[in-house]
Amino acid sequence: MSLLTTLHAARRGITVASEGINVVGHNTANATTDGYSRREMSVTTMYPLYRNGAWLGQGPNRASFTRSADSFVDQNLVSTSGHQQYAKETYDVLSLIESKLSDATPGSILETYREFTESMRSLTNDPDDPNLRDLVVMYATRFGNSVNEVADFAREVQSSLRSDIETSMEHINDKLATVANLNMRIMSTGGSVSAGDLQDQRDMVIRELAEITGVTVRFSPNGQANVYMDGHVLVQNENHREMEYYEDANGDPQVAVKTDSGRITITDAMEGRFGGRNNAYAQIGDMLDSLNDWTTQFVSDFNTLHQTGFDQNGSTGLDFFTVNTISPASSLSVDAGVLADSSTIAVAGALNATTGFPDAGDRDVLDLLIGLEDSQTYGSTGAYTARQELSNMYASIATQVRAAEDNYDLQSMRMEDINELRASISGVNLDEEAVKLMEYQASYEAASRVISVTNRLLAELMQVV
């Protein structure tokens, strides 16, 4: 037993205590840092010395810094945040469309359609009245405009979704490269405090990726993170693949993983914001398709009947609406002839043989046109009236919005649970840290006291010499 050995043991005590204080400082300072995982220092004793038949203790030894994290919870956090963002984005985009359709507001398709049919009903009271005819034209124009507006708006939203996805590809690829790079640095840093910080940083990048495209992650025991998209590897250790954007034959946006042997399309497997956008894009596409079908059928039915009627000038075979076949809903408008002169609305069933014009009260074709309101020929099954089919379209968007909203609530709840679980494992509890600080402080003070006592003993020895 030597005083010098005691001195060394106490010095180690001081070193370990100050490292402990350092860890407490790091933890408390990062208590609010996003994605921070609490560090713990584990301490063991130094290997003892064997002297003169006895084992001599050499004091404490800092074994390692560990990062309190549970890979299962962290992996779940990543995939759930993808689900959550998917639902949120779907909701955000579709509720835009919902408010554009807004059924009760004046100017919506449904209201303007109702006003238009009502104006035709009013015309039955006096088919000859130029003011009533002008009203029919006015309401038909309003109705056409509101159909155009919804179709244009939907298309605009679609195109902005497309360009958003396209322009974000570079950003995503940067993030993938960052993850791979951090993996490499973590591997070379070993078990220091800074390795834990790099892991935290990397995990935050992975969470961002999950929020954007909904990746999944697997952590390996050596601290490496592998990132997957729909089962395809994006990052493996220090290597990564890139994602790319392209448009398919229909002009719809597609996202793929680039590989040596070509690309693997993963569009429909995407979660996160892009998954949500892609889902909303498809829903809007469906709505546009039904609106186009509706418009085509409505215009064709209406014009076919209108062509059989006679206008006030005795002409027949006239169209009321015009529409082009490529984008019916965007192009629906009142025929230029009718727009210019409401007397060309052909509501009479026959010409008066004497005058060569229809009689003022002849509304035979008008009755048929009004009768179209009740004809159940819309929808894929042909079981709905025009108005009912419009309601179906509204209901389908509203149902999607509602589903997305409910899904978002559910995913947010799961997210809260997982976040809380993660905080319980990796979060910093200030009371705990305060207690540790007291422990390390006491240990530091005690070790310094040992040093000063040992020092005095040594000094006395020196005086004897």
Added chain:
Amino acid sequence: MLVRSTLFSRLSYMSRENTDLATELADVQKQIATGKRLVRMSDEPWSISQVHQLREETSVQSVFKNSANQATALLAQAENGLDQSLNVLSRLKELAIQASNDTYSQDDLSGIAEEVSNLKERLVNIANTEFDGRYVFAGEAYNSVPFDNTFAYVGSTNEVSIDVSAFAKVEVGFDGSDVFQGAVDVFTAIDDFITGLNTDDSAIIQTAITDFDDTYSHMANYLTRIGGEVNIAEDMFDTATSIEMNLTERLSAVEDVDVAEALTRFSMLQNQYQINLQLTSKTRGMSLFERM
């Protein structure tokens, strides 16, 4: 069960709860402010179809109410015209009966002939009655005078109807040729009568009496029919009004908010929110570090 709870997870939990409460408060506030339970379509997607149907039916009732009103007005005009026509015919018949007495001199008869001629003028004015820009006895061709200056009918023989409900129609414009010339051509009858008076031909005058009688009962029939149409129009107006009220009530049951309930909920949420805010501010000081 959570193993460790941290100050920050507690705080962020409180903040999430507060956000949720604030959102819910805003929703209830919006419901109270608008009076609507369904603020957006997605509040209850399954009610959309029903709400649309109710709105469509409700709004169509106001068109029917309008139509019924217009029909009643037009019919009142036709009724008025026929009433006057009947008066004219009574007077004509009276004059014919007087003239058939042999006690009148040719001068007297000529005086009667003059009055008859005036009456014919009145009758044709009635036949050309115009109301709100429409000739009531012109059938479908109601935008031009039905009887020209030769007393020939140039109107349409199709009657005009107005829809007063999805199923009921009311005739509001009549075929003048049937009304005034259906039983006997009343204008020709009057002309013959005048000739009879001027030539003091008692046979012609006798025929005139029968003609006027026939026309009178023919027009009286029309008057009865119009009375019937007026009844239909008025009934349909009442029906449309009550349907409208009924539908509005049903619509309100589906889409309007129960204000009392919403207000109670609002104050409950507000209390909860205030409690949570206090709780949040108290959570802050709970740490051992505060006591070191």
